[in-house]
Amino acid sequence: MFLTPLDKVILFKLILAAFLGLLIGLERKLSHKTAGMRTFSLISLGSALFVILSNDFLSKSAGSFGFDPSRVLSQIVVGLGFLGAGLIIFQEKEKKVHGLTTAASIWVAAGIGSAVGLGAYSIAVMTTFFTLFILFILWQIEKIFGLTEDDK
Secondary structure: OOOOHHHHHHHHHHHHHHHHHHHHHHHHHHOOOOOOHHHHHHHHHHHHHHHHHHHHHHHHHOOOOOOOOOHHHHHHHHHHHHHHHHHOEEEOOOOEEEOHHHHHHHHHHHHHHHHHHOOOHHHHHHHHHHHHHHHHHHHHHHHHOOOOOOOO
């Protein structure tokens, strides 16, 4: 199987997006959350795929029949909102909300995948590290000072 130069770039984007999502999912799994490595990896990978299709393929036909490839990004955000909403659980007995951090993490993973799809690799990598810092280091600080969130 021979890959064209464009195929190699696309393959790199997909692998990078899946890997960066996996890193965030690993932290969530180590924090005993239901959404883990596979979920985050697939979300980031899927977002990258949508952006790649929009940016590298569908944009070639932009304007020919009223197609606007920039709408793909906005629809990823909307779609992930529904997925995130499904993760958020309000427990009446405890008067607590659970799943907010995981829902926010999924939303960020989609953004990371989108950034990779657009070729903004350094931004995607930096955002992954920022996300991991927020999820892990800040969680440790919250535990030390007894400031744990509802989604712990």
